[in-house]
Amino acid sequence: MTQLRKNLSVFTQTSFKNIWSLLNAETQEFTKQKLFEVLHKEQDHTLRRQIADTIGEIAGSVLSEKADAWPKFVEYIWALFGTNTPNASVSAFNILETFLSYAPDVFTKHRNELYAVFKNSLIHSDIKIKSAGLKALSTHLQVLETKEMTIYEDLVLPIYEAAYYLLIQDSGNDEGL
Amino acid sequence: MSGLQQISQLASNILQSSNNELRTESEKALMAMRDSNPNELVVLFLSLLESKSLLNQQLHGVVFIDGLNLT
Secondary structure (H helix, E strand, O other): OHHHHHHHOOOOHHHOOOOHHHOOHHHHHHHHHHHHHHHHHOOOHHHHHHHHHHHHHHHHHHHHHOOOOOOOHHHHHHHHHHOOOHHHHHHHHHHHHHHOOOOHHHHHHHHHHHHHHHHHHHOOOOHHHHHHHHHHHHHHHHHOOHHHHHHHHHHHHHHHHHHHHHHHHHHOOOOOO | OOHHHHHHHHHHHHHHOOOHHHHHHHHHHHHHHHHHOHHHHHHHHHHHHHOHHHOOHHHHHHHHHHHOOOO
């Protein structure tokens, strides 16, 4: 996609401008809410992934600067997991994969819930949930301090099992996971 | 032409035209709208994202998420 844009655009990436800070508070709130609404309704998995990445980027950006900038963000994430539909769970993990590299502290108060969703993903029968959960957990573990990782120690074996399972499946899948 | 249709047309021109000049002018127009009224542009793009019948998926990816550079 990036290459396509470069090929089609006579402007370089330097012409792109961060406009989030230029938006008024009303538009920012509208955007936050609308992106989650669209994510719920979107049927195309590629577009869902892009929307999830956008939500993760925006949330990571605003919450790393100001902890109360998006009070409902965590609530929205749990709501996605709460729907118990594979697409919503995958999207929630996609958001976390991006977000947790920016502002993992936001989930400090929710570490037990986070542990539970990661554990469930690793042993889940749906390969997309397993893959999305493993990727998000990997991102999370990369930014946690050593003492904060202890809660995940008992997931070492499920992590290896999930990774092995995904590698085996992926070897027979030309499109990858 | 409504704002939504106008942006849809501009975005379509950018992606679909084989004419370099047309693409350049469309990009300039879109960037000018971004600079002059970012709030309206973002709201319109979110509407585009919902009414995906107006644009194809590539267009959403390139123009909405990357081109507008929300983050």
